[in-house]
Amino acid sequence: MTELISEAHNKAICTSLAVFKATNIIDFKIEQVAREWDAKKIAKLDEERKQMNLFKQPEDPFEVVNKLPYKFSYVLEDNQGVHSKMMIEDWEIGQLFWNCLARHEGNEAKAVEDVRKKYYDDFAKTKDLYLFLGTSQLHHYVSKNPFMIIGTFHPKVESQLSLF
Structure with a gap:
């Protein structure tokens, strides 16, 4: 290592x-x-995704997967x-x-x-x-x-x- x-x-x-x-x-x-994703980070990711194309809404809905509660x-x-x-x-x-x-x-x-x-x-x-x-x-x-x-x-x- x-x-x-x-x-x-x-x-x-x-x-x-x-x-x-x-x-x-x-x-x-x-x-x-932590069992839940940070709400601020999720909102930021969603906003960034929406900004990819200003004239077209994303076709795929933004889905958040379940957060693994263990490391x-x-x-x-x-x-x-x-x-x-x-x-x-x-x-x-x-x-x-x-x-x-x-x-x-x-x-x-x-x-x-x-x-x-x-x-x-x-x-x-x-x-x-x-x-x-x-x-x-x-x-x-x-x-x-x-x-x-x-x-x-x-x-x-x-x-x-x-x-x-």
């Missing part, structure tokens, strides 16, 4: 996307966050023994939460436990897990660690037969 962060902060290199394999996934954190993160260790906490910003983890919530008829405790089971017990402990990392323009040069997890990948391990 140290090398990736250094490359991200270096304006000559400016690494903003990477595939990363942690040496060890130590923990999976689940934190409650999910991995605590991981890299090949230098450095520990990092990295937020998972992948839409798939959010959709998994909503699907689990529906399956458990609104029971959030069971839904987040299912998310933990999939991302920690399954992905992190039984799979060959790789993380797709990305930065945001806002935090790229100023954040201590500008990377967040934007996806996961766990290639299927297939045994190969030896001909010799």
Whole structure:
């Protein structure tokens, strides 16, 4: 991670996307966050959308998706023994939460436990897990660690037969 962060902060290199394999996934954190979007931000986005063309109203209505009431993160260790906490910003983890919530008829405790089971017990402990990392323009040069997890990948391990 140290090398990736250094490359991200270096304006000559400016690494903003990477595939990363942690040496060890130590923990999976689940934190409650605000349940509603900031009304001022939503209004600003709607106004900006309307300003795209002054003479034509947008054909698609402005729809706000449900806000995920939890933040999910991995605590991981890299090949230098450095520990990092990295937020998972992948839409798939959010959709998994909503699907689990529906399956458990609104029971959030069971839904987040299912998310933990999939991302920690399954992905992190039984799979060959790789993380797709990305930065945001806002935090790229100023954040201590500008990377967040934007996806996961766990290639299927297939045994190969030896001909010799």
